[in-house]
Amino acid sequence: MTAPTTTTELRRTALNATHRRMGAKMVNFGGWDMPVEYPSGLIQEHLAVRTGVGVFDVSHMGDIRISGPQALAAVQHISMNDAARLAIGQAHYSALLYPQGTFVDDVVVHRLGESVYLLVINAGTREKDFSWVRDNVGGFECKAEDVGDLYTQLAIQGPRAIDVLKKLTDVELAGIKNYWFTHGTVCGLKNILIARTGYTGEDGFEIYVPSDAATSEMVWNKVLEAGAKFGIKPCGLGARNTLRLESKMALYGHEISESVTVLEAGLERYCKFEKGDFIGRAALDQQKAAGVKRTLVGLEMQERGIARDGYKVLDRASSEIGYVTSGSYAPFLKKNIALAYVPPEHAEIGSMLGVEIRGQAAKAQVVPTPFYKRPKKAA
Amino acid sequence: MAYPNDRKYTKEHEWIKVSGDTGTVGITDYAQHALGDVVFVELPKVGAKLAANQSLGTVESVKAVSEIYSPVTGEVMEVNGALANAPETINQDPHGTAWLIKIKLSNPAELGGLMEAAAYQAYVAEKEKEATA
Numbered sequence: 001m002t003a004p005t006t007t008t009e010l011r012r013t014a015l016n017a018t019h020r021r022m023g024a025k026m027v028n029f030g031g032w033d034m035p036v037e038y039p040s041g042l043i044q045e046h047l048a049v050r051t052g053v054g055v056f057d058v059s060h061m062g063d064i065r066i067s068g069p070q071a072l073a074a075v076q077h078i079s080m081n082d083a084a085r086l087a088i089g090q091a092h093y094s095a096l097l098y099p100q101g102t103f104v105d106d107v108v109v110h111r112l113g114e115s116v117y118l119l120v121i122n123a124g125t126r127e128k129d130f131s132w133v134r135d136n137v138g139g140f141e142c143k144a145e146d147v148g149d150l151y152t153q154l155a156i157q158g159p160r161a162i163d164v165l166k167k168l169t170d171v172e173l174a175g176i177k178n179y180w181f182t183h184g185t186v187c188g189l190k191n192i193l194i195a196r197t198g199y200t201g202e203d204g205f206e207i208y209v210p211s212d213a214a215t216s217e218m219v220w221n222k223v224l225e226a227g228a229k230f231g232i233k234p235c236g237l238g239a240r241n242t243l244r245l246e247s248k249m250a251l252y253g254h255e256i257s258e259s260v261t262v263l264e265a266g267l268e269r270y271c272k273f274e275k276g277d278f279i280g281r282a283a284l285d286q287q288k289a290a291g292v293k294r295t296l297v298g299l300e301m302q303e304r305g306i307a308r309d310g311y312k313v314l315d316r317a318s319s320e321i322g323y324v325t326s327g328s329y330a331p332f333l334k335k336n337i338a339l340a341y342v343p344p345e346h347a348e349i350g351s352m353l354g355v356e357i358r359g360q361a362a363k364a365q366v367v368p369t370p371f372y373k374r375p376k377k378a379a
Numbered sequence: 380m381a382y383p384n385d386r387k388y389t390k391e392h393e394w395i396k397v398s399g400d401t402g403t404v405g406i407t408d409y410a411q412h413a414l415g416d417v418v419f420v421e422l423p424k425v426g427a428k429l430a431a432n433q434s435l436g437t438v439e440s441v442k443a444v445s446e447i448y449s450p451v452t453g454e455v456m457e458v459n460g461a462l463a464n465a466p467e468t469i470n471q472d473p474h475g476t477a478w479l480i481k482i483k484l485s486n487p488a489e490l491g492g493l494m495e496a497a498a499y500q501a502y503v504a505e506k507e508k509e510a511t512a
Contacts, residue, residue, distance in 0.1 A: 025415070036442070041415060041416045041470075042415055042416050042440075042441045042442065043416045043418075043441065238415070238442050241442070242441060304419075304421075304463075305419070306418070306439055308444060328442070329418040329439075329441050331416075336419075358421075
């Protein structure tokens with residue numbers, strides 16, 4: 001991975017040249033020059049993941065390794081989920097919070113060893129997260145390292161992901177449960193982290209391989225080759241966004257941010273008050289008692305128009321009551337959907353609200369979320 | 380991509396093909412490609428009066444909203460209603476069946492300020508070079 005030489009220069013993953021060679025449209029995402037879509041287009045990529053398999057370069061994601069005798073206590077202090085429940089080889093969704101109960105970032109915490117944890121964090125918040133973590137684990141006997149540049153992270157996602165990865169590894173993949181991981185040989189590379197995780201709402205795996213360009217490209221090409229008979233598509237951040245939106249997975253800077261709390265975001269199931277104290281807990285306790293003033297809901301447009309991030313949400317009298325955090329045409333559902341913050345009294349399923357689109361109110365109904373849930377596999 | 384010679388082009392990537400006093404307006408292949416998969420189109424009402432460079436509507440892809448500007452001043456005579464249910468034709472045939480509106484020109488002299496196909500082609504080639512630099 002190339003380090004930036006100036007602050008204005010975009011960072012590139014080890015696969016940057018590969019994406020460009022494949023004709024990807026590139027965009028600046030959180031300071032990274034990333035593929036937003038490949039020539040087949042966002043919709044085809046999205047559908048490939050829902051019905052077959054797709055592969056994403058997500059090496060822009062950051063990684064923080066926390067190790068040492070008090071690593072668990074440190075992780076418990078800085079994150080809201082209960083890391084004491086993690087077995088070695090297990091991961092969970094969690095978040096780093098400010099004392100106000102708002103988000104530094106959301107993270108996936110992996111327990112790598114007896115006293116070793118790996119936090120996978122967002123690209124746009126890498127520096128902020130790492131310095132925040134370093135500052136807040138200071139009182140514990142542990143070491144926090146920014147190891148993001150060591151890995152090329154590939155996400156192989158979709159119902160056929162397991163069939164593709166099976167061809168490239170000797171690991172018995174069916175034995176890895178959702179949100180568990182193991183280490184094994186992938187494409188001849190030893191000791192590769194293979195996690196059954198993802199950000200698409202589908203079954204799938206994320207693999208972490210050495211970040212030198214030659215290795216990264218070799219693995220990327222082998223994945224595409226192994227996936228050819230399943231119609232694998234390289235997928236960009238565009239499809240990653242629509243896939244996560246259909247599955248109602250939060251995106252930092254949209255549903256969650258420095259000004260939104262865990263309770264407002266509807267993520268309290270990942271917040272374990274019973275585990276003891278952690279940063280942000282006191283504020284959340286208070287808010288829990290007082291009640292939230294806004295809550296995240298799913299909207300489905302009932303009239304023509306696509307609700308976009310930042311658009312106003314209106315009540316029936318056309319008064320502004322909230323705002324859209326993410327909105328798009330949903331390629332698999334073939335509907336226009338959105339996530340929005342509204343006061344709890346407007347959050348009931350079935351409520352008819354409006355979204356202001358270019359000065360006009362378009363009807364939108366509060367619907368159950370996630371918008372999309374993957375079909376349960378026949379046992 | 381060879382841009383047809385029978386029409387003129389704007390810097391905002393619209394085209395206009397004039398026949399008599401009426402111009403057919405659409406977006407260029409470059410524009411549809413830059414947008415990606417088009418999923419929504421909003422067009423003006425027949426009878427609407429537009430000034431040159433005034434927004435005539437929007438074309439939205441999955442990830443972006445793009446305003447479309449009228450290349451000329453005039454009155455909207457017809458809109459392509461078929462696009463409401465088949466917005467993806469903008470990706471498939473932007474220079475043909477996926478035209479957006481027909482407009483009656485009130486000042487044909489405005490056409491003089493637009494680009495010919497060759498000039499537009501050079502213009503987008505430059506843009507593409509910038510994008511891949």
